[in-house]
Amino acid sequence: MSNRCIFSTSYYNYTTWLKIPYVCDEDALSSSSYCLFHDQSYWKDNPDRINERLTQKIEVGIPNNEVLLCVGYNLPSIKITKMINKEVYFNFAKFYDQAYFKGTTFDLVSFEGARFEGSAVFQDVTFRKADFKHAIFNEANFQGTVFGERDFAECQFLGNVLF
Ligand SMILES: [Zn+2]
Numbered sequence: 001m002s003n004r005c006i007f008s009t010s011y012y013n014y015t016t017w018l019k020i021p022y023v024c025d026e027d028a029l030s031s032s033s034y035c036l037f038h039d040q041s042y043w044k045d046n047p048d049r050i051n052e053r054l055t056q057k058i059e060v061g062i063p064n065n066e067v068l069l070c071v072g073y074n075l076p077s078i079k080i081t082k083m084i085n086k087e088v089y090f091n092f093a094k095f096y097d098q099a100y101f102k103g104t105t106f107d108l109v110s111f112e113g114a115r116f117e118g119s120a121v122f123q124d125v126t127f128r129k130a131d132f133k134h135a136i137f138n139e140a141n142f143q144g145t146v147f148g149e150r151d152f153a154e155c156q157f158l159g160n161v162l163f
Contacts, residue, residue, distance in 0.1 A: 002027040005035035011071050011091040022071045037073040047076035090114050101125055111135045
């Protein structure tokens, strides 16, 4: 029997308009109290496993219109290029390498407090509503991107940014 990941925090939810608790529902790794996403270093040696599981979560959730919760995730290089027609929460997530979202359509996505250590590619993305409050970017590319509502309050850009 495996244990649940012990990660929990709270995040601002756009359905309830409230800060609500986030409790991870992934199983903990056998070597850790955290799951593959919340363990601080698992991403270093297992980027493929993380990408596989993330893709699975996206694909399973889409037909069910489920909210995609990736709060506090530690992510290697990731690439998401399909349309995600539901609420997505990457609050406080750490993107250690490239975050590649070229051509994606997001209905509602929150990157509040997220940290992009590598380059962030949001080229030709359509956002109906995007929250980047307190996010920290290195290099970022938002060329060709269409924003509906957006919030970049207290967001930091440490490298080159193209809009
Ligand atoms: Zn977890």
